[in-house]
Amino acid sequence: MRIALVSDVFAPRLGGMEVQVADLAARLRRAGHQVRVMTATPGEPVPDLVRLPAPVSLPAPVNPWAGRGLRAEVAAADVVHIHLGVLAPFASRAAQIALAAGRPTVVTWHSMVGRAAVPYAARWRGWIDSGAVPTAVSGVAAERVRAVTRSGVPIEVLPNGIDPADWAADATAAPALGPGEPVRLATAMRFAPRKRPLQLIALAASIRRLVPPERRLELVAAGAGPLLGPARARVQTARADWITLPGRLSRPELARLYHRCHLYLSPARLESFGIAALEARAAGLAVAGIAGSGITEFVQDGVDGVLADDGRQLAREVAALINEPEALTKILDHNRSVAPHQTWERVLDATLETYDRALAARPGGR
Known part of the structure; x- marks a missing residue:
């Protein structure tokens, strides 16, 4: 044909x-x-x-x-x-x-x-x-x-x-969630208004406030676009040295990042599908995003991750997962053993x- x-x-x-x-x-x-x-x-x-x-x-x-x-x-x-x-x-x-x-x-x-x-x-x-x-x-x-x-x-x-084999992690090598280990969050997006990268920085700050100070957090937000500079400026102004904005990463680099992480954040409301979130889901991460967006095609609340109606609720849901390692571990185990349907x-x-x-x-x- x-x-x-x-x-x-x-x-x-x-x-x-x-x-x-x-x-x-x-x-x-x-x-x-x-x-x-x-x-x-x-x-x-x-x-x-x-x-x-x-x-x-x-x-x-x-x-x-x-x-x-x-x-x-x-x-x-x-x-x-x-x-x-x-x-x-x-x-x-x-x-x-x-x-x-x-x-x-x-x-x-x-x-x-x-x-x-x-x-x-x-x-x-x-x-x-x-x-x-x-x-x-x-x-x-x-x-x-x-x-x-x-x-x-x-x-x-x-x-x-997606090809799950490009993203799948070794199920026996899940990142630790012990008391002294940081909870690692990730996202990958085009830094453009529709993807809401500046709201991502605010979401991360809200999560940080809702988690005990002794629980270490790390966030890597990969990607490039017109709002990358303003996002970096906000991180610097907030002195949030636990947030890293490395710019665009290749697929293999993203896969290696995801294999070290626990949670993927998807702040966009107008996400028609969310291929980056699906890739993170295939890599075994729990996915946190907005209900009513396209990520609901592959994220069931409480099974593959958490869904919320708005940013404030999303911050609370993510913080609850971080504060309850058993619940987060259950989702991680599921996502590492069950491949998504969209192959x-x-x-x-x-x-x-x-x-x-x-x-x-x-x-x-x-």
Whole structure:
């Protein structure tokens, strides 16, 4: 099968959607399919990666002049898979071109759409009415799309995937939780407003106040982005030397970090899925996050971690786990022995089934 994956953003930019599209392309190729990735993000040439950046310098990966290149790539594909973020003019243009050309089309929403998406509702509903197969990365994200488009067509869940072997820790080498050992917390995020890195610093401070002073804490928050500097400044102002912001870490570096840690903090409210939290869960960490976000796809409160309605409650729930090592140990034991469901094997099967539905919906497709 010839598959075109379309995403406004791609490497060298790094984020959840960029990584997922790259991983999906690799998995599809291993399964014997021909895959081309189309993006408006400029960068080095890569085989089967079609970069269509704007001919002039723009502050974002958009290209209003990409129509000719998109039409040529769409015409050669059996299935076109559109990946949408918060705003995705490049991928949206590709969706319109694909549907107008009668190509079997799958659309995946990677973000939690809200009121700001209302102007796009009619366009999205038009795609669905034209035969596009609509999907989202989690149940909560799908519900948002359903509410905005008011479409009667089910929005299927097509989750992000991981390879648990990349993250799994030795079950016999769990980090100690003895009286003299620090409780180690971790997170990995893009330091951008939507991920709430500054609120993470406030959350950590609240946890510190709710835990006895003799209990040592360490927090490593990995990642880069525009708010990394302000976050570091807040840590310095608070003299919180137990918080470290090392910048971006590679996957192997993150895995090694997680294997030393106990808890993963996910402060984002608008987390459509939370691939970094899933990776930490696969590494055996207890995950603490906001109820109603995408992490509920793989975190059951009290089993895989703790969920809370807001930051204050989340601080209390995390502090309670730290103050009750037996409860934290029970979650750690569970997460180290039970792999999450969202493996690439399952996700790839679900993706190919979705492509089959798109092909069936467009009889003119090859």
